[in-house]
Amino acid sequence: MKRIFYVLGLLLVTTLTIGSCGGTKDTVSITEAEKKAFQQEEGDTLKIADEETEYEIIIIEPGFQTWLQSIARPEGYYSQTFLETRNRIYVTNWNNRALSPMQFDPNLYQMQINYEPNIDYGYEVNYKLYNYFIYFQRKYNQRLGPFLPRI
Incomplete structure (x- = not known):
């Protein structure tokens, strides 16, 4: 089986502080169930x-599997075309950040993702x-894109 990429989560994360410039900011509301998944410290491997x-x-990534099963939209909610389009945008921005460790936290963007837009990875991989x-x-x-990361 070919391995196309690994996405490594962080076991220890440096606290990020984001300052305000006085302008309005788009915010994403995080539910209590999400906070619980985010705080999980045991390693999840999916x-x-x-x-x-x-x-x-x-x-x-600790908490991801729990989040996927309890918070994320179910399989079939999005079309494969939608997922592929978004993944292309996210992978491009992710890889740009991985290549710029002086500008973006190298603990968050540890390695590039090898995602080729002309390959059909199937629904499950894209989802x-x-x-x-x-x-x-x-x-x-x-x-990682021009839109808010919503559920």
Whole structure:
């Protein structure tokens, strides 16, 4: 089976402080259930594999699997086209940040993601990758695209 990428979560995260410039900010409200998933400290490892396409993702992030099962929209909610479009945007921004450790926290963006837009990874891989990006943005207060990371 081909491994296309690993997304490594952080076991220890430096507290990020985001200052205000006096302008209005878009905010995402975090529910108590999400906060509980974000505070989970035990390691979660989620392996996403598509047997038909032979691609897989391994995500190591405390709380992600709990969040995926209890908070995220269910499989089938989004179309594969929607997921692929968003994943392209998120992967591009993620990789740009991974390549700029002086500008972006290298503890958050530890490695690049090898996601090729011309490869069909299947629904499950795209669904779980998309949801990891939503989880990541909400947990670490990051923006990987022009839209708010909503559930």
